Amino acid sequence: MRKSYVIATAMAAAMTVWIASGALSGEEAAPPPPPADRADAKPAALPHVRVRSTSAAEYTGSITVRGRTEAVRSVDVKAETAGAVSEILVRRGAEVKAGDVLCRLSLRDRQAALTEAEAELRQREMEYNAAAQLKGAGYGTTNRLAEARAILDAARAKLTRMTQELSDTEIKAPFDGIIEDMPSEIGDVLSPGGDQACATIVDADPMLIVGQVAEREIAGIRIGADARARLITGQEVTGKVRFVATKADPDTRTFRVEIEVANADGALKAGVTTEARVPTTPVAAHHLSPAILSLDGDGTIGLKIVDAEAKVHFLPVGIVGSDDAGVYVTGLPATADVIVVGQDFVLPGQKVEVSRDGGSNS
Template identity: 45%
Template sequence: MRPSWVIAGIIGLGACAWIVSGQLPGRSGAVEVEATSTAPAERPPPLVRVDKVAAEPMVSNLILQGRTAADRKVEIRAETTGLIEEILVERGQWVTAGTPIVRVSTDDRQALLDEALAMLASQRIEFDAAQQLNERGYRAATQLAQVRAALDGAQAQVEIARIAVDNLTLVAPFDGTIQDRYVEVGDYVDFGDPIAQIVDLMPLRVIGQVSERYLGQIEVGAVGLARLVDGREVEGAISFVGSVADEFTRTYAVELEVENPDGRMIEGLTAELTLPIRQVLGHRVSPAVLSLAEDGTVGVKTVDADDRVVFNPVEILGGSDNTIWLGGLPASVKMIVVGQEFVMPGQKVRPVAATEVGGTDGGAG
């Protein structure tokens, strides 16, 4: 029995020694070193290309449909009665102010003018004589006043007769084109009868209608653009903004005045008006920088001062195929222009300036 007890004791001591050996410091360090050597290495933040984009003034435009119109259009009317004696212009002819249009028969009006001139000469002689007598004391002041009144009356009669003769010839009131003529030689005209129509196409007006929503944003003097139906484009200044709405459309007239030095643009052409309605600050970038949030919000990704990604919702103000204008951003941002698809908001990144890698992809030149 004694040898068995000794063997059992030896086995028990060996077991205790093995258990204790697992708690020794040297052994623990080996385990930790082994664990550390098998752990994966931490990945560095991803690289993204950024471009510093600053806000710029951007003008928003309003597109309207319109038509061209003459700057002035006047019907020349008869200022006397009589027969049309002579036609001096043709339809479509360009004339300067004061050019004779038609001439009405003189009848007795020239004779009445000659009579008035003769009476004026007689009254002037009588007045000169009366004035000399008055200065010598042979004519009373009241008598001199009567002679002066007669002289003034004769002068007035001359003016009336001269106006009647002048009215026989109707002239162009301004430079323009004779659009139409309503009389022929031999026609009888009375006071106010239409004789001809003259239009002034230099400058030309382009008229559109604007809703009350934009009325307060259009300023007289602002530069706009008119694109005619034949493809011509002309610039001009807004010359008029209406203050009374159209009875049927409830819109307001707006007019763009454009130069027409050769008169080739005529009245009645269909035109598309592009008018500036406001100036805002926006960021001009490539459409490629746009991103979508999980909820479908359109925005761009930028990098903050801690090199973390920030998603910024934006408003698209306008643009073309190659450039867009964005609103809703701070005045200056570090915009991610390459790599924005692979990073998430809040993620740490390593930004690299676009200029350091051969140019910018996000800004617009």
């Protein structure tokens, strides 16, 4: 028994020395093989995203034009000959037609001058006829006939001038409209080119809605487009775009836009604050939630989609409109699988595991 104890003790001591010698020599146990080298290793799981199929549809947006109403024409009607106002035939607010007499000027000696010019013309005609007869009979000269003809033409021109002078004493409306102001009084002396007018006439049919549009929006407005407008008075009207400026205002970098609105009943007044909406050119757009939009490394706004091979792609998009339910964007294919969950955790070119809204997988 004593010998067996001694042998066992010796074997234990030898084992202890052997283990200690290995630790002291710096040897370590070999690490386990990497997962890729193990026979039973499993592939890493793909990132999971959820997509929604979307299709483009025709979208017509609108551009807001804020401005005011403006009369299509407003003219100060002035005298074409000098004279004192002898009669005023209209009042402010009156409707007039083209050719209606607004003011009359004093005739002074114009009627007498006209009568004198008529008499002079008759005399010159007789002188010319006599010269022509003498020339025909061989008693007159060509020079004498030419001189008589020149004097006759001068008499005719004088009569025309006197007739026009007399006609100009009646100051007439140049177009249909409404008398906005009557700055002249009986006795005021008017003259051609003077500051004072007989009347101010406004053409309010059609009425214009005039506003300024930002340079980033002006390309969406076209001449002839229908427009709807609401005045600050509560009136709602429809019209058509009749003018789009080709040159921006150098101070505001905006473009003048005019919308023509019928105003036969005169219900619309000039100078009223107005807001109009003009539809833009229809485009194919996708209607999506703005929450799924993202930015690339350059700050470009876009969307992440997956292709048929479940690879991620980033497509830049343009926002062309919005409503309470989302935004309308362009730049996507006609149909696309847009990532709606997990787009912030995947990169373009990466392969992903896809599930669709409703639980279907692809």
